[in-house]
Amino acid sequence: MSNPARVMMVDDHPLFRKGLMQLFSLEPRLELVAEASSGAEAVKLADECDPDLILLDLNMRGMDGLDTLRTMRAAGVSARIVMLTVSDNNADVVACIRAGADGYLLKDMDPEDILEQVLAATHGKMAISQRLTEILASALRKPDQSGADTLSTLTSREYQILQLIADGLSNKLIARELDISDATVKVHVKHLLKKLGMRSRVEAAVWMVNQKRAESR
Structure with a gap:
């Protein structure tokens, strides 16, 4: 069996992080190696832990998800980065993808769907909520x-x-x-x-x- 994908979570809501942690603990193909509650902490941990995949919230206090994403990419972070957020705003979706995000998922998706998309992302596939594909296609x-x-x-x-x-x-x-x-x-x-x-x-x-x-x- 191949090694599980190393995942880092970035979200300033402890309750949401705990829920994701429980979801991932049931999936042997994923290993949670770090969690951050702010963008600044995430940038530091991404360098230290070298995860395969980073799940990044968009709306965070201080450095938001878009700034965090840009900072990580500018610093040469090569991990796949997937936004996991409540915002389905067209401009947010397009801005994140253009800044180097490898996917965009919404927090109101079913947990099973989030897990399926996260696993797809670890295999290099596009992870994006179905209803957002048309938004992106139109914008592009x-x-x-x-x-x-x-x-x-x-x-x-x-x-x-x-x-x-x-x-x-x-x-x-x-x-x-x-x-x-x-x-x-x-x-x-x-x-x-x-x-x-x-x-x-x-x-x-x-x-x-x-x-x-x-x-x-």
């Missing part, structure tokens, strides 16, 4: 350029990788699927994000899923 549409025009700027390999990202595959799984190295995948992802004018693979995945939907209509 470029009014001055059609999807076909944008896709035509990609090489065949970049397009192939974009499709696999949209299918929820991590860099490691994409590398295995295409029989290339992880490093090569990272370079392709960096180039395709630049061509699409996007900052994160989640943005790209949501945008590509939306393109597929548009084509099938």
